[in-house]
Amino acid sequence: MENKEEQFRKIISGNKEKIVHICRYYAPTPDDQMDIYQEILMNIWRSLDSFRGKSEIGTWVYRIAINIALRYAGKNYNQMKMNVDIDSPEIRNTLTGEEDDSFVREEQLQDLQTQLNQLSIIDKAIMGLVLDEFSTREISDIIGITEPNVRVKIHRIKETLRETMKGGRYEYR
Amino acid sequence: MNTDNKREGKETLKNRIASNNFNDMNALMTRFKEEDNRNSREMKFFKWLFLVMIIIYTALFVVNPDPSLGMPERISGLCFVGAFALFAVFFRKYHSDFRKVDYTVSSFDMLNQAAKRYDLTFSRYLFMLPSILLIDAALVFSEISEWTTIELLNRILYVQAFYIPIMLISAFAGYLIWRKKQKPLRDAALKLLEELKG
Numbered sequence: 001m002e003n004k005e006e007q008f009r010k011i012i013s014g015n016k017e018k019i020v021h022i023c024r025y026y027a028p029t030p031d032d033q034m035d036i037y038q039e040i041l042m043n044i045w046r047s048l049d050s051f052r053g054k055s056e057i058g059t060w061v062y063r064i065a066i067n068i069a070l071r072y073a074g075k076n077y078n079q080m081k082m083n084v085d086i087d088s089p090e091i092r093n094t095l096t097g098e099e100d101d102s103f104v105r106e107e108q109l110q111d112l113q114t115q116l117n118q119l120s121i122i123d124k125a126i127m128g129l130v131l132d133e134f135s136t137r138e139i140s141d142i143i144g145i146t147e148p149n150v151r152v153k154i155h156r157i158k159e160t161l162r163e164t165m166k167g168g169r170y171e172y173r
Numbered sequence: 174m175n176t177d178n179k180r181e182g183k184e185t186l187k188n189r190i191a192s193n194n195f196n197d198m199n200a201l202m203t204r205f206k207e208e209d210n211r212n213s214r215e216m217k218f219f220k221w222l223f224l225v226m227i228i229i230y231t232a233l234f235v236v237n238p239d240p241s242l243g244m245p246e247r248i249s250g251l252c253f254v255g256a257f258a259l260f261a262v263f264f265r266k267y268h269s270d271f272r273k274v275d276y277t278v279s280s281f282d283m284l285n286q287a288a289k290r291y292d293l294t295f296s297r298y299l300f301m302l303p304s305i306l307l308i309d310a311a312l313v314f315s316e317i318s319e320w321t322t323i324e325l326l327n328r329i330l331y332v333q334a335f336y337i338p339i340m341l342i343s344a345f346a347g348y349l350i351w352r353k354k355q356k357p358l359r360d361a362a363l364k365l366l367e368e369l370k371g
Contacts, residue, residue: 122365
């Protein structure tokens with residue numbers, strides 16, 4: 001049976017990219033991102049003894065990370081920005097337009113990012129999970145609301161984005 | 174911000190993680206263990222502090238065979254010991270409530286717990302009332318030298334004239350600290366909960 005240190009090492013190496021993603025989604029500056037990163041790792045370490053394996057380890061890590069990020073967002077509500085990642089396949093599939101031009105794609109991304117930043121913290125958190133390709137069931141498990149409620153919220157957020165981006169240069173699919 | 178800048182931002186966090194030794198798991202876990210030890214030391218310090226106070230007060234004012242030590246002083250010492258014991262229990266509970274915040278639960282549960290933790294409810298501080306009353310009694314008994322009725326009444330009023338304002342000022346200072354530090358956190362948690370429910 002592996003000890004706590006080995007388990008921690010394995011969890012961090014397997015989920016590092018996800019954690020870095022969350023830090024970048026929620027913190028406006030590199031210093032803040034680093035603070036959140038440290039706190040997430042610290043809390044994974046502290047909570048490791050209580051992990052019973054009821055949920056998948058990736059979801060468990062994400063739950064801790066989201067909760068730390070939400071707590072952080074509660075303290076810095078006005079500064080909270082959502083920095084979406086252009087490399088995410090979800091993002092690439094999200095916007096209409098056939099252009100392959102990276103400049104045009106960058107403009108599309110900026111439009112989407114501006115709209116995402118207008119969303120509330122919870123909606124941002126849910127969109128962050130959608131963009132990281134979590135299923136409705138996993139989002140429900142992480143956030144703590146029912147699956148139908150998650151679906152309704154995602155639908156509403158997409159509707160809002162579609163509405164606000166309508167008539168602009170690029171439209172939301 | 175263009176794509177290069179974004180990639181640069183992503184690299185920055187990765188570089189920082191690397192430069193802060195966060196890639197070196199041994200260094201990282203040493204830091205975490207130090208943090209765990211620091212918390213445990215902090216708890217032990219307060220536990221011992223209260224224990225030492227209890228032992229000193231018991232030895233000096235309760236079981237001290239000195240014949241000049243009258244019954245009021247001994248009762249006063251006993252009240253202080255009781256108050257310290259209750260403070261130790263209260264401190265332990267308060268410390269574990271704030272230290273062991275569980276982030277492994279769902280966001281909804283975490284926000285609910287945060288809203289309760291940062292709330293200023295009278296019932297939570299009711300725990301402290303017996304300790305406060307015991308210290309009040311201890312001060313009164315320590316001031317009593319003669320058991321005449323008039324003297325006793327004067328002494329009680331004399332102690333209350335100092336003790337009650339000090340307690341009220343302390344409570345008000347506690348409220349101001351709560352308003353500045355904890356109320357914004359409670360409000361933020363409630364706001365997010367409302368949003369989740371909506």
